[in-house]
Amino acid sequence: MSGRGPVLVVDFGAQYAQLIARRVREAGVYSEIVPHTITAAELAERTPSAVILSGGPSSVYEPGSPSLDPGILQLGLPVLGICYGFQVMAQQLGGEVANTGLREYGATDVVLAGDGGVLLAGQPASQVAWMSHGDSVATAPDGFTVLASSASTPVAAFGSDAQRLYGVQWHPEVKHSEFGQRVLENFLHEAAGLPADWNSGNVIADQVARIRERVGDSRVICGLSGGVDSAVAAALVHRAVGDQLVCIFVDHGLLRQDERRQVEEDFVASTGVRLVTVDAVEQFLDALAGVTDPETKRKIIGREFIRCFENAAEALVLEAAADGAPIKFLVQGTLYPDVVESGGGSGTANIKSHHNVGGLPEDLQFELVEPLRALFKDEVRAIGRELGLPEPIVARQPFPGPGLGIRIIGEVTRERLDLLRLADAIVRAELTDAGLDADIWQCPVVLLADVRSVGVQGDGRTYGHPIVLRPVSSEDAMTADWSRLPYDVLARISNRITNEVPGVNRVVLDVTSKPPGTIEWE
Incomplete structure (x- = not known):
């Protein structure tokens, strides 16, 4: 994405790990999520530009609680600990974490110590932050300066400019923390020295180059649903390879008003992509007749979709073979949350079912092209706007694959x-x-x-x-x-x-x- 390595968000089981990664990207810096089990050597191999330790539901002093390889804090990288990650840092660096019996949940008044240091610079002396903890850092590690406190937490933030290690007890990633984004930006831009140069334009240029190199002269197909993900993925691939891409749109009759028209007219007009529409309304209605169980409906819709897509794909494969340019690749609108939730697989081993009505068959003989697999939904919308897609498609609300059927x-x-x-x-x-x-x-x-x-x-x-x-x-x-x-x-x-x-x-x-x-x- 840029010449630097990503900011790595170490996930301790936090509800908001993905939100932290998104907030980092909103600050113009590329980020990825890794599990807390990652070793210092594995983390170093990814050449990160900085590390953020997420919150989590555990207590650092409980047996079996998630831990961090101590070597990560010795790599010389800028590190920011948040909530549980803050406490892990404090404990490993020689500070004291204790259950004081004083819990803080929700909006909490935080008072800065002095000017707040690099991490809290430019922020008011008193601010509202979002807390969610029972344990507290009682004593900061040697060499660290206490940057903020609250009524129940004497060490609500600390930092060491010399080591570029910082931590906050509150959650800067949530909107309820008044100056939370400023905390993250201070860490990224001031403490870690990272410029805000990651944006949708850079993503498009990077992906177009990657797709062209990988696809070469081969042809590509895409199962277009009309949703944001598949539409933006198709538009991005089309920007890279032009007429080598053909999109297949299955109208199963379970769409909302005007969605077929948006695909056949607005999407095609804005991209110039070749579209093959399969009108399968009667096929789906016949298959669903008399069915009321929701899981059975999902399976039927998935089965019929696979049949329709396979038939259309087979016809295109034969056409391409006759022209001497075989179809080798299949576009899929996998997003970064899908990658994280599936364990961060390679992206070429299987096809995730939730991207299409019921999942494409795993034995389709195509290599996957997933140009959005590093992006969150809001970033995908920004890419779509940059590519010139119509607003009704880009701003479309999430819609389930089985459509109105469920x-x-x-x-x-x-x-x-x-x-x-x-x-x-x-x-x-x-x-x-x-x-x-x-x-x-x-x-x-x-x-x-x-x-x-x-x-x-x-x-x-x-x-x-x-x-x-x-x-x-x-x-x-x-x-x-x-x-x-x-x-x-x-x-x-x-x-x-x-x-x-x-x-x-x-x-x-x-x-x-x-x-x-x-x-x-x-």
């Missing part, structure tokens, strides 16, 4: 799909008109097809279906909270749906966080 609670029929499609379109239009698209991560609209309730419409009694709104806010979908939409927006959505969608007489709001509830209902 947002209908009950049997999937053409009539129910049309009903849900219309309700979903109303919700998306109203959220956009209210300027709320950037405030929510996703808003699934769910049809309770097997539930009916009594209503009154047109001076008569009705017996219609409920529609569920599930607006959620999230950083990465691993956890989520329900979005507090303005009442007037909810009222407009409810009025429009009950007036404009036949068969619906009730709109309800899902106010469950994740956990305990998942974002999707099925």
Whole structure:
């Protein structure tokens, strides 16, 4: 990505390890996540420019708690410890960590000692930080300066400019810490001396060069879903190899309103890519007839998708062979969170099922091209905008591979799909008109097809279906909270749906966080 090695985020089982990596990238510095089991030698092989130790749920003095190879702190690299990582640093460097019986959770007032040193420079003497700890650093290691404290934590931050080792007890990566990003930027740019030169333009240039070198004169296919990931991956590969790429789009009839048009018209117009569309609506509806179990629906949709993709791919392989330019590569929109959650595999051994409707068959004889595997979702959107993709595609909310098939609670029929499609379109239009698209991560609209309730419409009694709104806010979908939409927006959505969608007489709001509830209902 640049001439330097990455900033490595050592994961101690933190809920926010990925968020730390994202915040580092927001500061213009490339980062990657590694497990806490990494040895000093293994870490050094990756030639990192700096190291950040994440938080974690354990206590450093408990038997079996996650540890750090002490040699990592002896490599001469700039290191920042956060929460549990801060305590690990303190313990290994000769400081004292103790369970004081005074816990701090949530917003906490932190007071700087003096000017706060390099790490806390340019910040107010008192600020709100987000704490989540029961243990505390009681004594800083020799040679370290205490940089901040709180009412219950005498050593809330420390640092050694000579060794370029620093730590904070709070979580600078979360938005609740008022000056958290400034803490990270001070560490990266001032303590570690790293410039803010990692951006979407650099990523595009780097990936285009890599793809061209790897693909050569061979041809490439891509399973295009219309979602952000596959669209940006395809556009990036097309920028590199042009007409050597062919995209396959399977219309299974479970898409939302206008999504096929967006792919066939807007995406093609903006990229010039060759697109093969497979119209398989009847095939999927027939296969789903009478099925209500959600897991069975997923398996059927996955099976039918594989059949459609294989048939289209086989036809293209024969065409390419006849032209003397075989298809050797398959584009996949794998993102960095997928790589981390799957253990950081090589990316060429298997095909991750959640990128497509049900997963492509593992025996497809293609090599994978995954140009987005180092990126987070927000970075992918930035790349898409840089490549000139239409905003409705780039800003599209995450959407499950099985589509509306798992947002209908009950049997999937053409009539129910049309009903849900219309309700979903109303919700998306109203959220956009209210300027709320950037405030929510996703808003699934769910049809309770097997539930009916009594209503009154047109001076008569009705017996219609409920529609569920599930607006959620999230950083990465691993956890989520329900979005507090303005009442007037909810009222407009409810009025429009009950007036404009036949068969619906009730709109309800899902106010469950994740956990305990998942974002999707099925």
